[in-house]
Amino acid sequence: MAAQVTTQFQGIVMYRKDYRERDQLVKFFTREFGKKMFYIRGARKKGFKLAAAILPFTTGTYVGLIKEKGLCYLNAEKTLTQFEQINLDIKKNAYVTYILNLIDSAFPDGDPVPFWYDRVISAMEKIDQGLDAQIITHIFELQLLPVFGVQQEWRGCIVCHRTDLPLDYSESSGGLLCQNHWHLDPKRAHLDQRTVYYLQKLSSVNLDNVRSIGVHHGTKAKLKAVIDLIYQDEVGLSLKSKHFIDTMDSWG
Ligand SMILES: [Zn+2]
Structure with a gap:
């Protein structure tokens, strides 16, 4: 792009913070220019x-005026x-905040990622309509793993590629192991086949095609445990918005 250009763009307000006495800095996720910080003069004045x-x-x-560098x-x-x-809903709010934080961590500012922009819009529409926000968030967590440099094999056994035997998650192997190869990891996750099925499904599904979600409460808890472990050990990401979701979960 040119050093700066006044143009039309699609955007999502990611977060904002007060700046000086009357102004704000607002981070937008734009479809055309990636994440950009905007200086909003007078944002805190009445009637802005x-x-x-x-x-x-x-x-x-x-x-707006989009600059290659700077505000x-x-x-x-x-x-x-x-x-x-x-x-209105604190839970929906918390999950969308976390999804936006994940996007913020996954990509550098100024890198256009229209694919992910469209996914975030789709996620916000679906969460707003009442689809399960936790499961939609898991779709992001799983599908962003390669962006964070963590390649997990979910399609079949990472050793022999079989899909017709019971599968289990192995952190040390970086994906699924079939029953024939469970001996390779004494610390395998011991997941039930329903949880494995959802890990496979959520890591590959196109969110746009998701019309309804009905995952059992117990399976959701197991999915969360596995994905939390991957983010803690493999990605090494610790976001405040994620801790808030964990705290919220403990309220029951
Ligand atoms: Zn195998």
Whole structure:
């Protein structure tokens, strides 16, 4: 891109923080330019004309000055979408915040990743409509693993590629092992086949095609445990928004 350009773009408000006395810095995930930080002058003044455009989790079409380096500026909004349920429901809110934090950690600022932009929009729509936010979040966690440099084999046994025998997750092998190869990892996860099935499914499904989700409570707890372990040991990511979800879970 040119060093700077005034243009229309698609964006999602990722987060914002107060800056100086009356201003804010707002990080947008844009479809065209990746993640960009915007300097919003007067954002904290009463009656600020772009107030609705920079509310958390707002998505829309915007016009602004995009700079290759440094802070960008927002000129106008064209269309805005607010997700009412995500704003009202603390759980939905927490999961979307975590998904956006994952995206923030996975990609450098200024790298366009329209594929992931579209997935995030899809996730926000589905979570807002009431689809299971935990499972949608697991789809992101699993499908972002290769971006974090962690390649897990979920399609079949990592040694012989068989899919017709019971499979189990092996952290040390980096994926699934079939029954014939369980002896290779004495510390294999001992997962039931339903949990393995969902790990395979969620790591490959196209979120756009997901119309309904009905995963049993016990299976959800096992999926979370495996994925948490991978993020803790393999990815090494520790996000505040994730800790909040863990705390929330402990409320029951
Ligand atoms: Zn095998």
